[in-house]
Amino acid sequence: MNARPLILALFAAASLAACSAPPEAPMLGYVELEPTRVAAPYAGRLVKLAVTRGGSVAGGGALFALDADVEQPALLEARARREQSAAQAADLATGKRPAELDSLRARVAAAESALRLAEQDLRRQQDLATQGFLSPATLDGLRERVRSNAAQLAQASADLHAAELAGREAQRAAAASAIKVAEAQQAQAAVRLALKTVNAPAAARVEDTYYREGEWVPAGTPVVSLLPAGSTKLRFYIPQARLPEFPAGSRVEVLCDGCRAPVAARITWVASSAEFTPPVIYSKDNRAKLVYMAEARPEGEAHLAPGQPVEVRAGAPK
Incomplete structure (x- = not known):
């Protein structure tokens, strides 16, 4: 018996079965x-809900805002402290005010005049003492007067010099540090205020809103659900x-x-x-x-x- 036709028939049947195999x-x-659930990091009363369920919002568009009854005054206070620190630093950098400097200069001029008069009086009285018309005790009193006036002039001159100088280096460094601290506090207050208003991170469809205006929202609780x-x-x-x-x-x-x-x-x-x-x-x-x-x-x-x-x-x- 010739097996070749049988083998070919079996091969054809297998090929047909393979071709007609059902798909996976x-x-x-x-x-x-x-969804992206959007919340504010701080608690507050919901004062504005800018989106509605099923609506759409552009990237960066307003979603909602919480009250800023605490954050707004805190920012104003921080700004005032920064300005105060800057003014104090400027005052240390410029020395005394002009009116104060004029007063100190007048004290120096008066001390100089008093010293000249005392020296002139001492010279006249020394001539009388040489002729025997003035006691040694009186002459000693005149010399003491000259020394006292000289000391007053030296003190007045030192006060004027110190007033014309800027504040000491340590004081100026402390004032500069105070400005940096005040600026950091102001920046922090500004960030807290800005975070009370929340915007959409990207264009999206509003899936749901969870609070109504006037309701209290705990910190970190989602207010809006978005589908970007x-x-x-x-x-x-x-x-x-x-x-x-x-x-x-x-x-x-x-x-x-x-x-x-x-x-x-x-x-x-x-x-x-x-x-x-x-x-x-x-x-x-x-x-x-x-x-x-x-x-x-x-x-x-x-x-x-x-x-x-x-x-x-x-x-x-x-």
């Missing part, structure tokens, strides 16, 4: 949203046997009910440990098998609703 079943998952671009993600489950086909960074095709065309997405994360069959509502059958959770983000605009079931296939849409 799609991986099942669902759509999730990752890229906040949609797909969560699906990869069978254990197909895990090597879907590393992070690979592209997949996403199908959903109501989608006009397949959506391209890129895998951003794959779980490192396996789990059992995902929830029944996302599974076509209830067989117990190991799967790996993965996440992907749509490329471009994708009108997907949160919770919407999806099917994920390998490769990008054609």
Whole structure:
């Protein structure tokens, strides 16, 4: 019997079976949203809510504002302290005021005049003492008067010199440090005041608002929930046997009910440990098998609703 025709028939049947093999079943998952919940770092009463649920806001646009009943006066006080420190430093750098300097100069001139008169009087009385008309005690008193006037002149001159100089180096350094401290306090007060008004970090759709105007908002509590671009993600489950086909960074095709065309997405994360069959509502059958959770983000605009079931296939849409 010739076996060649039989072998060719078996090979053809195997080839036909391979060509007609069913495609890989799609991986099942669902759509999730990752909102950005915006809060203020300080507590306060909500005085303005600039957005509404379902609306949109541009990047940097106003979201809400809390009362600044404490922060505004604190900023004014810090600004006044900085100005006071600057004025004190300027005063130390310029010495005494002109009126004070004029008064000290007048004291020096008066001391000089008193010393000249005392010296002239002493010379006249010394001539009388030489002729025997003046007692030694009187002459000693005149000499003491000259010494006293000379000391007063020296003191007045020293006071004038000190007044004309700027403040001591240590005082000027302390004044400069005081200015830096006051400037830092003013900057801190300005930041606290600015943080009472919160703006959108990026263009987004407003998912929800949690407070109404007039309500008290604790520190760090979200007031607005935003959905910026890229906040949609797909969560699906990869069978254990197909895990090597879907590393992070690979592209997949996403199908959903109501989608006009397949959506391209890129895998951003794959779980490192396996789990059992995902929830029944996302599974076509209830067989117990190991799967790996993965996440992907749509490329471009994708009108997907949160919770919407999806099917994920390998490769990008054609």
